[in-house]
Amino acid sequence: MSFEEKTKETVSSLKCQNCGAILHYAPGTNSLKCEYCGTVNTIEEEATPQGIHAFDYDAFITDLQRHSEDTEQAVVVKCTNCGASTTMLPNVTADSCPFCASPLVVQQGATTAILQPHYVLPFVVDDKQAGKFFQQWMGKLWFAPSDLVKKVKDTSYHQLKGIYIPHWSYDTDTVTSYRGQRGEYYYTTETYTEEVNGRTETRTRQVRHTAWYNASGVVDNSFRDVLVSASPSLPRKMAEILEPWHLDQLKAYDGRYLSGFRAELYQTDAEQGLVIAKKRMDPVIRDEIYSDIGGDEQRIDTYDVQYNQLGLKYILLPVWLSAYRYNNKLYHFVVNASTGEVTGDRPYSWTKIVGLIVLIIAVIYVLYVCFAQPK
Structure with a gap:
């Protein structure tokens, strides 16, 4: 079917055969419906x-x-x-x-x-x-x-x-071809000192490091x-x-x-x-x-x-x-x-928004008063 013939057919199908008004597509259906007389045409x-x-x-x-x-x-x-x-x-x-x-x-x-x-x-x-x-x-x-x-x-x-x-x-x-690096974690033991009750104590802790390897x-x-x-x-x-x-x-x-x-x-x-x-x-x-x-x-x-x-x-x-x-x-x-x-x-x-901010600040203050003060 040529473009002109298809256009003519579409225009004709939009015209209500009962009252001459333009038919509109009814959402959720496969039909055109006349808003004036209720005529329904199925879209083949x-x-x-x-x-x-x-x-x-x-x-x-x-x-x-x-x-x-x-x-x-x-x-x-x-x-x-x-x-x-x-x-x-x-x-x-x-x-x-x-x-x-x-x-x-x-x-x-x-x-x-x-x-x-x-x-x-x-x-x-x-x-x-x-x-x-x-x-x-x-x-x-x-x-x-x-x-x-x-x-x-x-x-x-x-x-x-x-x-x-x-x-x-x-x-x-x-x-996708790529080149990059893969990082793998490893840990070492580190010695450090800190003051505890006026005395210097030596302690150890695990420190994380990353070893990098080429990847492609x-x-x-x-x-x-x-x-x-x-x-x-x-x-x-x-x-x-x-x-x-x-x-x-x-x-x-x-x-x-x-x-x-x-x-x-x-x-x-x-x-x-x-x-x-x-x-x-x-x-x-x-x-x-x-x-x-x-x-x-x-x-x-x-x-x-x-x-x-x-x-x-x-x-x-x-x-x-x-x-x-x-x-x-x-x-x-x-x-x-x-x-x-x-x-x-x-x-x-x-x-x-301001009311919520004030409420959050108030809650933080109450928690601070209850738990942060020395007994």
Whole structure:
């Protein structure tokens, strides 16, 4: 089927045959639902003979440079405040940025050919469930202002926006050669003197030393689905806290899963993402080297990593975003719409923090008075 035919078919499937309204994807189902008359259309999944798999990295980059990768048309609006670029439904005339809550100038949106993702992880958690997860998360925060906890109970206090965040997923098998040193402990007996009740006494003690030996070798690691957020609008540390995702529930990309939601365009490309992915792999590789060196202590002098069978997937992962103001400061939070995991910015109650510090000092003082004073 040609691109034009597939696009026409998708657009047709989004229209309610009963009332003509746009059908939206219903989280946690495989259906589109009309919010006006309740009509439900099942999303028929296309057969994927190879299943969910990674694509050859080098071939993907080559095809991308030749502009031979699959693309699709989308209305893209760029936020003038934070710079995030998100897709919009054609009939939307007014909206706000899901990342910074600034008004979007929808009229300045442009229909653009964008790279079609390989896979999409559909929404499972709906907005009401996401709101409950957020309230539970906020209620467990230490040192949160008491009035903030009360305010988030009011559902009108924050408005959740569903959006798909672009990610690169990398697979690779690494072979790492290294040179380092293995440290092994040994002990010697040392003689020393000290004053005891006005007399000088000679005593002995065990002193630990470390003997260092050269070490070298080769270690292997296998990495699967090393995720890198391709959206600078969502801080990378925040994106990593949302992990893990139910990637076993990925679906072959189908625009109907996006109906009723928005998707941000990737701003970190696959080559930039690989650099970040390698940094995420590095601590695992170093731990493997330490384990291979053995001994009581380890030092790594040099190591060289070969990345073999490098593959990637371009995927969209679902989140609920919102922002709230407290004392004239904006705080963002995000909910993993696959697992319900929540993370975000939060205010602190300095009254509670100071109170805890005072309590700790008081406890230390009481213990000192009770046990440190001479009898």
